[in-house]
Amino acid sequence: MKVSNRLRFTRAPTATSSVPPPSGLRQSRDMERLVAPGVGDGSVAPISASLSWLRMPLSGPLSFINLWVIDDGDAWTLIDCGLSDRDTRSAWQAALANPLADKPVGRILVTHGHADHLGAAGWLARETGAPLFIARGEFAALQNALAGDDLPARTFYTAAGLDANAIDAWVTRIRDQLDYYRPLPDAGAPLQADETIRIGGREWRMIGCSGHSPEHIGFWSPDDRILVAGDQVLPRFTANISAWPGPPDYNPLAHWLDGLGALESTVPDDVLILPSHGDPFRGLHARIAEMRAGHHAMLARIATALDRPRRIVDLLDAAFGKKIGPHRIGGAIGEVAACLQWLEAQGRAMRDGDEGGVHWWRLSGP
């Protein structure tokens, strides 16, 4: 694969978005434009001398996921994999047969265990013989999902106020998502936050963040001033920060906000951010401030809606400022539950369980 030795920023016409960047962000420097790769065609676009970019298709509003390939001398190191579906597998076959044909895949690194990132890892590992690297907690979450015990999920969504039919539909939907991981990957070697990994002649520091997922890992290269951000920092929306069935006091939003603070203090503002969704951008600290403010605004809307005891399902429309339809209800419940756990930990909200296992939330304290 031939890549430029300098940053090239010219945007392909098909990749142009008419949506302006969020306030405070710089989509690119004045002279910079990005060449985005095609979605699902196996093409590879250069970002720097050693790092390149692929896009794999996703259904729904996300449309695609960005994946990264680093030239590691005698092999490629991949970061993230896409879903294990026919479109992504054929796009990988095209990429491996042409732009990536001149050396083998040496390693597969995965930022976190969600299906669009980890899904195709098992298939890719078999196809290439390359080992998988992922944080232990991320792989454990997949194993728990595969274990097949629906009871914690039924308890969680009952507490949120969802009726039995809606719970059945949502649990089935979650279970169907597991097909995107087949063939299942082996556990692989663990990635560890705060350690460094050498890729492409560079030291990459692994930055941990819990909240969007248990042990999400981002990769930061001070030499190249590039942050492979995964889903931790996205340019146009915030990744889902959800409570899930399990420990009631996990407080994912607190972990996520802590992770943003750690990222802000570790990585300078003016670096090139490579997000998993959307376009690469600059302006890390402004974007972190926006994401933080967005969540505090949502917390305020939820607190305002708690004018009397309410179930989570009663709070969804107020929390998001729009009607939440049945396809989004499970994810929306998780996000509002995360907000309520945060308010509860702050001493600002509390819940009372009724005989049906439903939790009724109310404000507490001043």
Ligand SMILES: [Zn+2]
């Ligand atoms: Zn994710």
